[in-house]
Amino acid sequence: MPIDHRVCWNNTVHIGSLMGTRMESLSDIAVFVQVVQCGSFTAAADKLVMSKSVVSKYVTRLEDRLGARLLNRTTRRLSLTEVGQALFERSRRALLEIEEAEAEVSRLQGEPRGALRLNCPMSFGVLHVAPWLPEFQVRYPEVSLDLVLDDRRVNLVEEGFDLAIRIGELPDSSLVVRRLGPCRHVVCATPEYLARHGVPQTPQQLTKHLALTYRYQDSPNEWRFIAPDGELLQIPMVSRLQMNNSLALRQAVLRGAGIILTPTFMVGADLRKGRLKAVLPEYQVLEVSIYALYPQRKHLSPKVRAFIGFLAERIQDPPYWETEP
Structure with missing residues (x-):
């Protein structure tokens, strides 16, 4: 032919x-x-x-x-x-x-688009990720979001996540890590609770108070502080009420159920508005960080890069929940 x-x-x-x-x-x-x-x-x-x-x-x-x-x-x-x-x-x-x-690959690599599957701790996701998603979607209308809130540490690769937000110490892994900002903690209670039970003047006096603890926190029954002279203090606490959800614990402390050691991202607004009062300000609570994690890839997709940059821009250091009026 x-x-x-x-x-x-x-x-x-x-x-x-x-x-x-x-x-x-x-x-x-x-x-x-x-x-x-x-x-x-x-x-x-x-x-x-x-x-x-x-x-x-x-x-x-x-x-x-x-x-x-x-x-x-x-x-x-x-x-x-x-x-x-x-x-x-x-x-x-x-x-x-x-x-x-x-x-098609070149097109997808050119601008953020496609489905983004994101895992995030429950409380942080509800308070500080979900509220920002509409703004992200206005900025990047070609990206569809699937936010899974779960305090369990998921396997990103096996469960098909593009990105995860983690708080605290991270185990060694093949995942790529980017720090988004600090996660500071504060000891606090309602003014009414402190009026009834007294304001602790030293970490050791906390043992006489009604402690509320978060089950998934590292060493929930041992609260750690750095004294003004640099000494590390480890205070054993007997929990009055333990929960696996920080949002529920926040409600309990606001009702005067006890005293709590909790991240400032949980109670920043409550402290600013006087619903809760911080104690022991001269004793430093150990600080951890907020991280974005994603699987090791030679070429990071624009949608993941855009979302990480968006979160870092929102959180900053110091984070907005500590500085907003």
Whole structure:
């Protein structure tokens, strides 16, 4: 079957990206398709920036591998054999699919778009992530968000998360970590509770108070402080009420149930408005950090990069929940 020289497809096959031992067959096919589309070995060689002899070598190697002649060669023209025509039609469609896939990847890498699956601790997510999502979506309308609130430490790779927010000490892992800001803690209670039970003057006096504790906090029954002279104090606490949700604990302390050691992101507004009162200000509570974690990837997707930057811009250091009036 003769080749129509008027049909010379204007699609450049990126042969370099198809090279390699495993891709040898595919690169041979790509050269074969280019020869057919351009109508000659010479035109295909110019298109692919190769020598004519190298182009001929690719096609010959493909014919040898398949054990079939694909092209009838004469000094004046090329024509496809029956099996060559069948291979050309299917291979051309496959190569077009590859080009479209590459174009789609380039498009996705150009601007934030696509689905972003995010894991976040329950209380921090409710108070300081979910409220900002509408603004993020206005800024990046092509990104769809799936926020999963869970105090459990999920496996990002196995459970299909693009990004996770974690607070506290991090175990060694292959995940990439970026610090978003500090997570400071404060000991506080309602003014009414302190009026009834007294204001502790030293960390040791906390043992006489009704302690409310968060179950997933590191060492919930041991509160740690750094004294003004730098001494580390470890105070054993007997919990009056323990919960696995910080939002519920906040409600309990606001009702006067006891005294609590909690992150400032939980009670910043309550402290500013006088609903809660901080105690022991001269004793420093150990500080941890808020992190963004994502799987190790050579090329970070724009949607993940955009969301991390958005959160870092919102949180800052010191964080807004400690500084807003």
